């Protein structure tokens with residue numbers, strides 16, 4: 001024990017029920033998964049931690065990864081590198097790139113997907129894509145459980161209620177045959193200003209049958225432009241000079257409507273990233 005600092009008590013539950021019951025009896029305790037987010041948020045030599053810590057990673061059930069017919073189910077404590085090990089052909093390019101972009105190989109060897117989703121400390125670069133993929137989260141507390149989609153989970157009114165723990169997520173498989181995932185800005189020096197952009201499109205012959213994209217800026221939630229996406233879906237490719245197409249005004253107005261969250265700088269970035277994606281679709285034909 002360091003002078004004047006009491007060592008925290010660490011609990012190592014082996015089952016989800018044991019963990020939920022501990023958490024109910026000590027709601028102020030800290031849930032500790034990989035610890036990369038927790039420790040990176042403390043910049044003192046000896047990080048100050050609460051008196052009680054519940055260590056999650058000895059609960060086998062929380063690390064399970066299963067493939068079912070419609071979705072990939074991942075336990076909250078699955079490490080990022082283990083998820084990458086499933087392979088890009090299953091995860092698909094955008095999700096693979098999004099996970100691979102987090103930290104370094106060493107960080108991903110410890111960090112968990114649940115810690116990423118629940119982290120209150122910094123911009124979460126997986127969230128916009130998980131939301132676009134319509135990922136659902138299982139939140140459990142002693143005596144009850146609920147499923148919630150990622151978009152709702154990150155809204156200010158929702159998220160984790162007292163005593164709740166994220167236990168697993170379900171990511172539906174998708175057939176988007178063109179995918180892009182990009183982060184702009186410097187996550188190290190100014191991660192709140194960084195922009196995460198994910199775009200998915202389904203192209204059959206020369207038909208753009210579906211397209212959707214999401215952008216996350218700092219901690220300001222997720223930007224979507226659904227009307228614009230719907231208006232573009234079904235159009236014939238190539239689509240040149242799209243900025244002069246009346247449909248583009250729907251993107252511009254969606255960005256204007258959210259000008260409190262999306263600065264003009266980020267609006268231009270979103271437009272630019274979207275246009276780059278459209279060019280890549282045109283170029284493939």
Ligand SMILES: Cc1cc2nc3c(=O)[nH]c(=O)nc-3n(C[C@H](O)[C@H](O)[C@H](O)COP(=O)(O)OP(=O)(O)OC[C@H]3O[C@@H](n4cnc5c(N)ncnc54)[C@H](O)[C@@H]3O)c2cc1C
Pocket residue numbers: 030031032033034035036037038039040056076077101102103104107110111112113114115116117118119120122123124125126160164165166167187
């Ligand atoms: C060098 C470096 C680079 C990083 N780069 C990125 C990046 O590019 N993008 C990004 O998004 N993050 C980044 N991070 C932040 C962090 O490492 C990741 O978000 C990581 O996935 C967190 O997982 P963890 O298991 O370490 O979480 P922990 O640090 O253990 O926990 C994080 C928070 O989530 C809570 N928590 C953990 N698991 C659960 C659960 N199952 N239910 C409820 N609450 C839970 C904890 O109580 C804590 O508040 C980086 C960190 C470092 C050190």
